[in-house]
Amino acid sequence: MDAVVFDLDGVLVDSERAWDEVRRAVVAEHGGAWTDEATRAMQGMSTPEWARYLVDALGARLTAEQAAATVVDEMARRYADAPPVIDGAVDAVRAVAVRCPVGIASSSPPVLITSFLDVAGLGDLVLVAVSSEEVRAGKPAPDVYLEAARRLDVDPRRSAAVEDSTNGLRSAHAAGMTVVAVPNPHFPPDPDALADTAAVVIGDLSELPAALERL
Structure with a gap:
Protein backbone atom coordinates (compact mmCIF):
# COMPACT_ATOMS: atom_id res chain seq x y z
CA MET A 1 0.00 0.00 0.00
CA SER A 15 -18.26 8.98 18.83
CA GLU A 16 -21.05 7.36 16.82
CA ARG A 17 -23.28 7.04 19.91
CA ALA A 18 -22.64 10.67 20.83
CA TRP A 19 -23.60 11.87 17.34
CA ASP A 20 -26.75 9.77 17.56
CA GLU A 21 -27.63 11.09 21.04
CA VAL A 22 -27.12 14.72 20.09
CA ARG A 23 -29.06 14.53 16.83
CA ARG A 24 -31.95 12.69 18.50
CA ALA A 25 -32.11 15.37 21.20
CA VAL A 26 -32.12 18.21 18.68
CA VAL A 27 -34.87 16.58 16.62
CA ALA A 28 -37.01 15.95 19.72
CA GLU A 29 -36.47 19.45 21.10
CA HIS A 30 -37.48 21.07 17.85
CA GLY A 31 -40.64 19.13 17.06
CA GLY A 32 -39.35 16.39 14.80
CA ALA A 33 -39.73 12.62 14.99
CA TRP A 34 -36.89 10.09 14.84
CA THR A 35 -37.26 7.05 12.55
CA ASP A 36 -35.77 3.57 12.69
CA GLU A 37 -33.61 4.14 9.63
CA ALA A 38 -32.32 7.61 10.57
CA THR A 39 -29.17 6.58 12.42
CA ARG A 40 -27.83 4.37 9.66
CA ALA A 41 -28.92 6.76 6.93
CA MET A 42 -26.89 9.65 8.35
CA GLN A 43 -23.67 7.74 8.97
CA GLY A 44 -21.17 9.14 6.50
CA MET A 45 -23.24 12.13 5.43
CA SER A 46 -21.49 15.48 5.33
CA THR A 47 -22.64 18.19 7.74
CA PRO A 48 -24.86 19.96 5.17
CA GLU A 49 -26.38 16.62 4.16
CA TRP A 50 -27.31 15.37 7.63
CA ALA A 51 -28.50 18.83 8.67
CA ARG A 52 -30.93 18.84 5.75
CA TYR A 53 -31.98 15.30 6.71
CA LEU A 54 -32.84 16.42 10.26
CA VAL A 55 -35.06 19.13 8.83
CA ASP A 56 -36.52 17.58 5.67
CA ALA A 57 -36.81 13.91 6.65
CA LEU A 58 -37.23 14.11 10.43
CA GLY A 59 -39.15 17.36 10.67
CA ALA A 60 -36.97 19.41 13.03
CA ARG A 61 -38.36 22.96 12.96
CA LEU A 62 -35.05 24.64 12.23
CA THR A 63 -33.18 25.72 9.16
CA ALA A 64 -30.50 23.29 8.03
CA GLU A 65 -27.89 25.85 9.07
CA GLN A 66 -29.38 26.11 12.56
CA ALA A 67 -29.55 22.32 12.90
CA ALA A 68 -25.91 21.95 11.87
CA ALA A 69 -24.71 24.66 14.24
CA THR A 70 -26.70 23.26 17.18
CA VAL A 71 -25.41 19.72 16.76
CA VAL A 72 -21.79 20.63 16.02
CA ASP A 73 -21.65 23.07 18.94
CA GLU A 74 -22.80 20.34 21.32
CA MET A 75 -20.33 17.83 19.87
CA ALA A 76 -17.54 20.39 20.22
CA ARG A 77 -18.56 20.94 23.85
CA ARG A 78 -18.33 17.20 24.46
CA TYR A 79 -14.93 17.07 22.74
CA ALA A 80 -13.65 19.98 24.85
CA ASP A 81 -12.71 17.71 27.76
CA ALA A 82 -11.25 15.07 25.44
CA PRO A 83 -12.49 13.19 22.38
Whole structure:
Protein backbone atom coordinates (compact mmCIF):
# COMPACT_ATOMS: atom_id res chain seq x y z
CA MET A 1 0.00 0.00 0.00
CA ASP A 2 1.24 3.50 -0.90
CA ALA A 3 -0.94 5.09 1.83
CA VAL A 4 -3.52 4.26 4.47
CA VAL A 5 -6.52 6.52 5.02
CA PHE A 6 -8.54 6.20 8.23
CA ASP A 7 -12.14 7.08 8.87
CA LEU A 8 -12.51 8.96 12.17
CA ASP A 9 -15.89 8.33 13.84
CA GLY A 10 -16.19 4.71 14.92
CA VAL A 11 -12.63 3.87 13.85
CA LEU A 12 -10.37 6.23 15.81
CA VAL A 13 -12.96 7.93 18.03
CA ASP A 14 -15.86 6.21 19.80
CA SER A 15 -18.26 8.98 18.83
CA GLU A 16 -21.05 7.36 16.82
CA ARG A 17 -23.28 7.04 19.91
CA ALA A 18 -22.64 10.67 20.83
CA TRP A 19 -23.60 11.87 17.34
CA ASP A 20 -26.75 9.77 17.56
CA GLU A 21 -27.63 11.09 21.04
CA VAL A 22 -27.12 14.72 20.09
CA ARG A 23 -29.06 14.53 16.83
CA ARG A 24 -31.95 12.69 18.50
CA ALA A 25 -32.11 15.37 21.20
CA VAL A 26 -32.12 18.21 18.68
CA VAL A 27 -34.87 16.58 16.62
CA ALA A 28 -37.01 15.95 19.72
CA GLU A 29 -36.47 19.45 21.10
CA HIS A 30 -37.48 21.07 17.85
CA GLY A 31 -40.64 19.13 17.06
CA GLY A 32 -39.35 16.39 14.80
CA ALA A 33 -39.73 12.62 14.99
CA TRP A 34 -36.89 10.09 14.84
CA THR A 35 -37.26 7.05 12.55
CA ASP A 36 -35.77 3.57 12.69
CA GLU A 37 -33.61 4.14 9.63
CA ALA A 38 -32.32 7.61 10.57
CA THR A 39 -29.17 6.58 12.42
CA ARG A 40 -27.83 4.37 9.66
CA ALA A 41 -28.92 6.76 6.93
CA MET A 42 -26.89 9.65 8.35
CA GLN A 43 -23.67 7.74 8.97
CA GLY A 44 -21.17 9.14 6.50
CA MET A 45 -23.24 12.13 5.43
CA SER A 46 -21.49 15.48 5.33
CA THR A 47 -22.64 18.19 7.74
CA PRO A 48 -24.86 19.96 5.17
CA GLU A 49 -26.38 16.62 4.16
CA TRP A 50 -27.31 15.37 7.63
CA ALA A 51 -28.50 18.83 8.67
CA ARG A 52 -30.93 18.84 5.75
CA TYR A 53 -31.98 15.30 6.71
CA LEU A 54 -32.84 16.42 10.26
CA VAL A 55 -35.06 19.13 8.83
CA ASP A 56 -36.52 17.58 5.67
CA ALA A 57 -36.81 13.91 6.65
CA LEU A 58 -37.23 14.11 10.43
CA GLY A 59 -39.15 17.36 10.67
CA ALA A 60 -36.97 19.41 13.03
CA ARG A 61 -38.36 22.96 12.96
CA LEU A 62 -35.05 24.64 12.23
CA THR A 63 -33.18 25.72 9.16
CA ALA A 64 -30.50 23.29 8.03
CA GLU A 65 -27.89 25.85 9.07
CA GLN A 66 -29.38 26.11 12.56
CA ALA A 67 -29.55 22.32 12.90
CA ALA A 68 -25.91 21.95 11.87
CA ALA A 69 -24.71 24.66 14.24
CA THR A 70 -26.70 23.26 17.18
CA VAL A 71 -25.41 19.72 16.76
CA VAL A 72 -21.79 20.63 16.02
CA ASP A 73 -21.65 23.07 18.94
CA GLU A 74 -22.80 20.34 21.32
CA MET A 75 -20.33 17.83 19.87
CA ALA A 76 -17.54 20.39 20.22
CA ARG A 77 -18.56 20.94 23.85
CA ARG A 78 -18.33 17.20 24.46
CA TYR A 79 -14.93 17.07 22.74
CA ALA A 80 -13.65 19.98 24.85
CA ASP A 81 -12.71 17.71 27.76
CA ALA A 82 -11.25 15.07 25.44
CA PRO A 83 -12.49 13.19 22.38
CA PRO A 84 -13.35 9.57 23.24
CA VAL A 85 -10.31 8.08 21.50
CA ILE A 86 -10.68 4.34 20.95
CA ASP A 87 -8.18 2.16 22.80
CA GLY A 88 -5.27 1.33 20.54
CA ALA A 89 -6.17 3.93 17.90
CA VAL A 90 -3.15 6.18 18.46
CA ASP A 91 -0.76 3.22 18.53
CA ALA A 92 -2.26 1.86 15.32
CA VAL A 93 -1.86 5.15 13.49
CA ARG A 94 1.73 5.46 14.69
CA ALA A 95 2.52 1.90 13.62
CA VAL A 96 1.08 2.45 10.15
CA ALA A 97 2.81 5.82 9.74
CA VAL A 98 6.20 4.11 10.09
CA ARG A 99 5.58 2.24 6.85
CA CYS A 100 3.57 4.63 4.65
CA PRO A 101 1.81 8.01 4.55
CA VAL A 102 -1.36 8.29 6.64
CA GLY A 103 -4.48 10.38 6.12
CA ILE A 104 -7.98 10.83 7.51
CA ALA A 105 -11.18 10.98 5.44
CA SER A 106 -14.07 11.83 7.73
CA SER A 107 -17.63 13.05 7.78
CA SER A 108 -16.87 15.08 10.90
CA PRO A 109 -16.44 18.84 10.51
CA PRO A 110 -12.84 20.12 10.48
CA VAL A 111 -13.08 21.50 14.03
CA LEU A 112 -13.67 18.01 15.46
CA ILE A 113 -10.98 16.39 13.31
CA THR A 114 -8.50 18.99 14.54
CA SER A 115 -9.57 18.41 18.13
CA PHE A 116 -8.85 14.69 17.79
CA LEU A 117 -5.45 15.26 16.18
CA ASP A 118 -4.44 17.73 18.89
CA VAL A 119 -5.51 15.51 21.79
CA ALA A 120 -4.01 12.38 20.24
CA GLY A 121 -0.76 14.13 19.33
CA LEU A 122 -0.99 12.91 15.74
CA GLY A 123 -0.87 16.21 13.89
CA ASP A 124 2.66 15.59 12.62
CA LEU A 125 1.95 12.02 11.48
CA VAL A 126 -1.41 12.46 9.76
CA LEU A 127 -0.33 14.25 6.61
CA VAL A 128 -3.82 14.90 5.24
CA ALA A 129 -7.18 15.26 7.00
CA VAL A 130 -10.21 15.77 4.76
CA SER A 131 -13.74 16.51 5.96
CA SER A 132 -16.64 15.66 3.68
CA GLU A 133 -17.66 19.30 4.16
CA GLU A 134 -14.80 20.07 1.77
CA VAL A 135 -16.04 17.89 -1.12
CA ARG A 136 -19.12 17.67 -3.29
CA ALA A 137 -20.82 14.74 -1.54
CA GLY A 138 -20.43 12.77 1.66
CA LYS A 139 -20.19 9.01 2.03
CA PRO A 140 -21.22 6.64 0.41
CA ALA A 141 -19.98 8.80 -2.49
CA PRO A 142 -16.21 8.31 -2.97
CA ASP A 143 -15.37 12.02 -2.98
CA VAL A 144 -13.76 12.35 0.45
CA TYR A 145 -11.47 9.36 -0.14
CA LEU A 146 -10.54 10.50 -3.62
CA GLU A 147 -9.65 13.93 -2.25
CA ALA A 148 -7.52 12.40 0.50
CA ALA A 149 -5.64 10.33 -2.09
CA ARG A 150 -5.19 13.40 -4.29
CA ARG A 151 -3.74 15.43 -1.42
CA LEU A 152 -1.44 12.55 -0.48
CA ASP A 153 -0.42 12.29 -4.15
CA VAL A 154 -1.11 8.56 -4.28
CA ASP A 155 -3.18 6.29 -6.51
CA PRO A 156 -6.31 5.32 -4.56
CA ARG A 157 -6.07 1.85 -6.12
CA ARG A 158 -2.75 1.39 -4.32
CA SER A 159 -4.08 2.68 -1.01
CA ALA A 160 -6.02 1.17 1.89
CA ALA A 161 -8.97 2.62 3.79
CA VAL A 162 -9.96 1.66 7.33
CA GLU A 163 -13.73 1.86 7.83
CA ASP A 164 -16.51 0.74 10.16
CA SER A 165 -19.91 1.69 8.72
CA THR A 166 -21.99 0.69 5.72
CA ASN A 167 -21.74 4.07 3.99
CA GLY A 168 -18.04 4.37 4.81
CA LEU A 169 -17.25 0.93 3.41
CA ARG A 170 -19.12 1.72 0.21
CA SER A 171 -17.39 5.10 -0.09
CA ALA A 172 -13.87 3.70 0.19
CA HIS A 173 -14.67 0.82 -2.14
CA ALA A 174 -16.15 3.19 -4.73
CA ALA A 175 -12.91 5.19 -4.59
CA GLY A 176 -11.04 2.06 -5.63
CA MET A 177 -9.25 1.60 -2.32
CA THR A 178 -8.52 -1.71 -0.62
CA VAL A 179 -10.92 -1.74 2.32
CA VAL A 180 -10.04 -2.92 5.81
CA ALA A 181 -13.24 -3.21 7.84
CA VAL A 182 -13.38 -2.74 11.61
CA PRO A 183 -17.13 -3.28 12.14
CA ASN A 184 -18.69 -0.86 14.59
CA PRO A 185 -20.00 -2.89 17.56
CA HIS A 186 -22.78 -0.39 18.31
CA PHE A 187 -23.95 0.22 14.74
CA PRO A 188 -22.67 -2.79 12.75
CA PRO A 189 -22.47 -2.42 8.98
CA ASP A 190 -24.87 -4.17 6.68
CA PRO A 191 -23.59 -7.75 6.07
CA ASP A 192 -23.97 -7.37 2.32
CA ALA A 193 -21.91 -4.17 2.33
CA LEU A 194 -19.24 -5.89 4.37
CA ALA A 195 -19.13 -8.87 2.01
CA ASP A 196 -19.12 -6.70 -1.12
CA THR A 197 -16.43 -4.21 -0.09
CA ALA A 198 -14.01 -5.49 2.54
CA ALA A 199 -10.74 -7.14 1.54
CA VAL A 200 -10.17 -8.04 5.18
CA VAL A 201 -12.20 -7.76 8.39
CA ILE A 202 -10.48 -7.21 11.74
CA GLY A 203 -11.80 -7.18 15.28
CA ASP A 204 -9.92 -4.11 16.48
CA LEU A 205 -7.11 -1.79 15.45
CA SER A 206 -4.41 -3.85 17.17
CA GLU A 207 -4.81 -6.28 14.24
CA LEU A 208 -4.32 -3.59 11.58
CA PRO A 209 -0.52 -3.70 11.05
CA ALA A 210 -0.61 -7.48 10.52
CA ALA A 211 -3.64 -7.17 8.23
CA LEU A 212 -1.85 -4.62 6.06
CA GLU A 213 1.09 -7.02 5.70
CA ARG A 214 -1.29 -9.52 4.10
CA LEU A 215 -2.68 -7.12 1.49
